[in-house]
Amino acid sequence: MIRAKGNLLLHYALMCALGFGAPAAFAANRNAPPPPGDTIHAVLTAPPMVPPPTNRKSPAKVVVDLEVIEKDMQLADGVTYNFWTFGGTVPGSFIRVRQGDTVEFTLKNAHDSHMPHNIDLHAVSGQGGGAEATFTLPGHKTRFTFTALNPGLYVYHCATPPVGMHIANGMYGLILVEPPEGLPKVDKEFYVMQGDFYTEGKHGEAGLQAFSLEKAIDEHPTYVVFNGSEGALTGDNALTAKAGETIRMYVGNGGPNLVSSFHVIGEIFDKVYTEGGSKYQENVQTTLIPAGGSAIVEFKADVPGNFVLVDHSIFRTFHKGTLGILKVDGEQNASIYSGQQANEEYAAPAQAGR
Amino acid sequence: MLAVPIIATALLATTPPAVHPEFVAIPAGEIRSTVRYEGDDGKRRVAAYAMSPRAVTVREFEAFVRAAPQWKRDRVPSLFADSGYLSGWRGAGDSGVVHDDAPVTHVSWFAADAYCRSIGARLPDWIEWEYVAAADATHRDARSDTRWRARTFDDGTPRAMDAGAGAVANWYGVSGLHGVAWEWVGDYATLLADADKRGSDDGDRLQFCGATGLSFANRDDYAILKRVALLSAMEPRSTLGNLGFRCARSSP
Numbered sequence: 001m002i003r004a005k006g007n008l009l010l011h012y013a014l015m016c017a018l019g020f021g022a023p024a025a026f027a028a029n030r031n032a033p034p035p036p037g038d039t040i041h042a043v044l045t046a047p048p049m050v051p052p053p054t055n056r057k058s059p060a061k062v063v064v065d066l067e068v069i070e071k072d073m074q075l076a077d078g079v080t081y082n083f084w085t086f087g088g089t090v091p092g093s094f095i096r097v098r099q100g101d102t103v104e105f106t107l108k109n110a111h112d113s114h115m116p117h118n119i120d121l122h123a124v125s126g127q128g129g130g131a132e133a134t135f136t137l138p139g140h141k142t143r144f145t146f147t148a149l150n151p152g153l154y155v156y157h158c159a160t161p162p163v164g165m166h167i168a169n170g171m172y173g174l175i176l177v178e179p180p181e182g183l184p185k186v187d188k189e190f191y192v193m194q195g196d197f198y199t200e201g202k203h204g205e206a207g208l209q210a211f212s213l214e215k216a217i218d219e220h221p222t223y224v225v226f227n228g229s230e231g232a233l234t235g236d237n238a239l240t241a242k243a244g245e246t247i248r249m250y251v252g253n254g255g256p257n258l259v260s261s262f263h264v265i266g267e268i269f270d271k272v273y274t275e276g277g278s279k280y281q282e283n284v285q286t287t288l289i290p291a292g293g294s295a296i297v298e299f300k301a302d303v304p305g306n307f308v309l310v311d312h313s314i315f316r317t318f319h320k321g322t323l324g325i326l327k328v329d330g331e332q333n334a335s336i337y338s339g340q341q342a343n344e345e346y347a348a349p350a351q352a353g354r
Numbered sequence: 355m356l357a358v359p360i361i362a363t364a365l366l367a368t369t370p371p372a373v374h375p376e377f378v379a380i381p382a383g384e385i386r387s388t389v390r391y392e393g394d395d396g397k398r399r400v401a402a403y404a405m406s407p408r409a410v411t412v413r414e415f416e417a418f419v420r421a422a423p424q425w426k427r428d429r430v431p432s433l434f435a436d437s438g439y440l441s442g443w444r445g446a447g448d449s450g451v452v453h454d455d456a457p458v459t460h461v462s463w464f465a466a467d468a469y470c471r472s473i474g475a476r477l478p479d480w481i482e483w484e485y486v487a488a489a490d491a492t493h494r495d496a497r498s499d500t501r502w503r504a505r506t507f508d509d510g511t512p513r514a515m516d517a518g519a520g521a522v523a524n525w526y527g528v529s530g531l532h533g534v535a536w537e538w539v540g541d542y543a544t545l546l547a548d549a550d551k552r553g554s555d556d557g558d559r560l561q562f563c564g565a566t567g568l569s570f571a572n573r574d575d576y577a578i579l580k581r582v583a584l585l586s587a588m589e590p591r592s593t594l595g596n597l598g599f600r601c602a603r604s605s606p
Contacts, residue, residue, distance in 0.1 A: 082511075082513075111595065112595070114510045114511045114596055115510060115580055115583065115584045116583060116584055116587040135587055136587075137587050137588070137592060137594065138594055138595070138596070139438060139594070139595070160583055161579045161580070161582070161583045162576045162579040162580065162583075165507075165576055165580075200504065210504065210507070210508070211504075211507060212504070213500075213503075213504060213507070213574060213576055214500060214504075217574065
């Protein structure tokens with residue numbers, strides 16, 4: 001007991017030195033002066049939905065509550081996986097704030113979680129992106145506060161060891177920090193995030209599939225999907241718009257391993273805020289999205305049709321799942337796209353020797 | 355006022371004494387620990403000791419709190435157990451659990467330590483636990499078997515390999531080390547210190563990206579990485595619904 005007691009004291013000493021687990025450290029946060037302006041509870045949305053624009057002229061204190069939930073969900077038709085999630089979905093809840101906002105962030109870890117989790121938000125300037133402040137046991141909640149210094153579209157993810165496994169199990173999402181003037185108004189906004197998954201069974205093998213560490217280390221995913229499952233953006237789940245509408249997609253890539261060559265078949269991106277930053281490139285066919293990175297793409301749905309979201313590393317689309325549909329309804333516009341105008345045989349070339 | 359202790363004594367008298375399993379002798383040996391200690395390669399010597407072949411059960415812990423009522427949830431100081439301590443029990447001294455051979459959970463390190471001392475035992479050290487948990491049914495160290503190792507990733511969940519009814523004892527004759535509940539170890543609090551702080555110049559390695567490569571001798575032993583991450587998050591008063599314990603005894 002004396003030996004164990006000594007260890008405990010050492011443990012506490014370290015905890016205090018490291019600034020976590022120590023009541024004093026939390027008390028300091030509690031006593032921080034409230035920022036000017038209103039306190040707002042952030043609207044969080046499940047993919048593919050995006051919260052409404054902040055529409056604010058000034059910074060505010062924004063309260064974000066996010067809960068980690070481990071749950072079995074569909075990965076593909078007949079295939080399930082024990083996902084670890086932020087908010088019960090893969091990708092996790094979309095968070096939208098404004099540059100200069102003071103964000104009071106609470107991370108909850110559901111009582112039935114099997115292990116601790118935390119969150120590293122790439123939008124945070126500070127140690128671990130919040131990870132050291134949010135190491136959270138099942139049934140506990142932790143809180144920290146940050147100021148959104150830089151505008152942009154940022155990935156967040158779990159950073160608890162083994163980090164790769166937490167990300168591979170779906171623990172990522174996006175947080176948008178709007179610039180003070182906001183983003184230009186568009187008709188439709190969508191939230192799409194790619195991720196690669198590694199299962200013991202082959203692609204399509206039915207039932208609950210276990211995580212394969214070997215495939216993850218080899219970077220040979222069994223599934224590469226948008227929004228956490230094959231079929232998340234097809235059939236009844238397809239994204240919809242009307243011809244003539246302007247569309248903005250907040251596109252992330254959780255990885256853990258692959259980079260995405262994001263492309264929408266039959267459309268040209270009028271603007272791409274490359275890597276989720278402040279400058280945009282114009283007239284882009286395919287944009288590269290790093291693992292742990294993002295892009296904002298904008299285009300006008302000029303004509304009706306089914307426009308296909310893909311990772312143009314194209315075997316992934318046909319064999320691993322990166323396929324989504326944007327279904328655009330409306331009047332055909334033959335001046336932009338005629339559709340098929342002819343389908344007929346043509347004369348074969350004269351053959352030699354006849 | 356006097357009636358309460360009298361009733362308690364009467365209850366104690368009618369409660370059959372808990373039958374503790376015979377401890378299993380664990381022979382001395384060497385293990386390359388997944389947790390790296392102060393710049394070494396993880397190779398550790400383990401002295402011979404004895405370990406309980408299974409986790410402490412709800413029934414056993416119920417008998418303990420009746421005999422030592424200071425460990426009942428309505429009596430225990432909050433310094434020694436958090437608000438989740440024995441939550442889910444029907445009463446402070448009554449689990450109300452029908453299948454009370456299940457491992458007890460929602461117990462703090464302090465309570466687990468007190469329980470083991472009450473039977474003349476102690477909590478196993480991490481290295482003792484890791485040494486025995488490396489075995490499967492037929493191999494003393496099964497960790498090079500990637501299929502077996504993959505199944506240990508589910509430790510602490512209902513899908514754990516030892517959670518099912520058909521689970522068998524390992525090479526040492528010990529059961530349930532890879533079960534639905536994680537297990538306390540006596541020196542759990544040193545895991546943070548050894549793995550994080552002293553092995554690096556800026557400390558706190560475990561919390562962040564890139565941490566695992568620096569802190570662990572075997573960086574793809576994910577079951578151990580997860581277990582250490584969990585234990586390092588605990589305070590000695592913390593409790594979890596999937597954290598129990600077993601006892602050990604030093605060899606004379």
